[in-house]
Amino acid sequence: MGSPSNANATLKPILPDPGSARDPNNFVGRKATTAHARRVLIRGGHLALTDPRRMGKSYWIEHFCATTEDFVPVQIDYEGVTTTDMFVTRTAEALGRHDRIADRAKNTLRALFENIAEIGAGPIKIKPGVLALTPPRLLRDTVMSVSDSVTDKPVLVCMDEVPAAILNITKGQGALEAQSLLQTLRNLRRDAASIRWIISGSVGFHHVLRHCHATEGDINDLENLPLGPLAIDEAQELVQRLLLGIRRSDVTEDAIEELIRCTGAIPYLIQHMANILDTQAPERIDPETVRKLFDEFIRDRDASRATTHLVSRVEQYYGEYQDPARRILDGIATSPHPVPFDDFATLAIAPGREPLDRTALLDIADWLVDDHYICEEPTGYTWRYDVLRSIWAHRRKVGR
Structure with missing residues (x-):
């Protein structure tokens, strides 16, 4: 074939910047995804983005927030949050310092938090007079004050790295604290009528629910929005x-x-x-x-070190099932045909180890599907994305 068409001369050049912060104005693609997201949010629904790292979740959110005319977007990054108090103050800071949030809501937040009025005033702290309130109650009062003050466009709260924050809270404060926070967020999505939500994170919610002993009911109102290639x-x-x-x-x-x-x-x-x-x-x-x-x-x-984020969930979240999960992925990566579930028992077993029971194998299969490694076809399982299969096979030194 020849060179690309001269029509490309009308395209705006972009400089490559893998892994760096990018200009939302240079965003390319995801038109169908963006249109679907808009429809869901306008009708009152809420979204979850759970693709692996490096699939463009944060960049898509940046683009959506920069271009939407239907909502007042507020972005909140929960990376590094380890306690429920931090989760609450991170939320209050983003809402209380946003220039398009109503003054009535900001006045309520000033009564609850110190240093919320101005950027640079110091860290946001819960005021001594309201320390008796639980973090879930403070979170509810914070969010509802914003929802109740909306007179025009709904507020769109985009929460990034929420699953990681919930896992950190589970590890540091216990499963009950994490459960309570998840349930509060679920109730707020139901009760805050003037707020729409996008919940994003590189940790699958299925791992979060398992670790903090929560149920699907805490997230089943969220519609999954896959990005993929x-x-x-x-x-x-x-x-x-x-x-x-x-x-x-x-x-x-x-x-x-x-x-x-x-x-x-x-x-x-x-x-x-x-x-x-x-x-x-x-x-x-x-x-x-x-x-x-x-x-x-x-x-x-x-x-290519950064590409390992695309295939790194097993070692982080599979616990005692890391080795059998890797062996199953190896087998699927090297098979020229879809691999039936009944073959998983043979693939998973290590020399000198007892075979896994069917329940454990079903759990592993579900996790691998939910983590976007594999997908189920009528005749068995294959890797969801062939390029990630290639990366995995090279890292694991296996091949067809």
């Missing part, structure tokens, strides 16, 4: 704009197709490949060059 036409646009950004208009269409195939149309990996092409500046970029550079990227542990 880009649609092919959107991946093509991203690649073309990145190539314009690195001033490589000489790339052939078949090389672009190969880059999308190699990366599985995952934006993070596309960004990495564009960065490699810019750094190494090969004289010619054809499909063979793309394959060679991508293979080198995967083999270089330092260069």
Whole structure:
């Protein structure tokens, strides 16, 4: 094939910046996802984003908040939160210092928290006079004051890294504290009529529920919004704009197709490949060059270290089932055909170890599906994304 069409000259160039904060104005793709999210939120629903790390959850939220005309968006990052008090003050800070939250709500928050009026006034603290209130009660009063003060557009509260915060609270304060917080959030999503919610995190909620002994009822009002890879036409646009950004208009269409195939149309990996092409500046970029550079990227542990986030949930959350889960993933990664569940018992067993019972194997299968490693087809299980299968197989030194 020849070079990309001259129509691409109308595209805005983008510089590759894998892993860095990105300009929401340079966001590419997810049009169908964004339209669906808007419909759900407008009708009063709430969303959960649970894709693995590096799938673009935070960037999509940034883009949605920057472009929505239907809501007043408030973004809250709960990374590093380890107690229920921290969860409450992090929430109050974001709401109380937002310039589009009504003054009536801010006055209520000033009565509950110190240093909430101005940025730079110091850390947000719960006022001594209300310390007798439990964190769940304070959280409810905080959120309801905002909801009750809305007179125009609904407020959209986007909570990032909530599952990790709940796990931290479980470890530090116990399962009951975490359960109470989850139930309070569930009740607020029901009662705060003028607020919509997007709950995001790189830890699957199924792990959170298991660790804090909660139930599906605490999250079953959330509609899952999967991101996954880009649609092919959107991946093509991203690649073309990145190539314009690195001033490589000489790339052939078949090389672009190969880059999308190699990366599985995952934006993070596309960004990495564009960065490699810019750094190494090969004289010619054809499909063979793309394959060679991508293979080198995967083999270089330092260069591709960040991609391990895409396949890292097993070691973090599977406990005593880490080894059998890895063995099952190895078997599926190396099989040319879907693997039936009945084969899991053989795949999972380690030399000299007792076989797992059916209940344990069913749990592992469910976790691997919910963690986006594998998917179930009519004849068995396969890896959900072939590019992640390749990364896993290389890291584990297994192959077809």
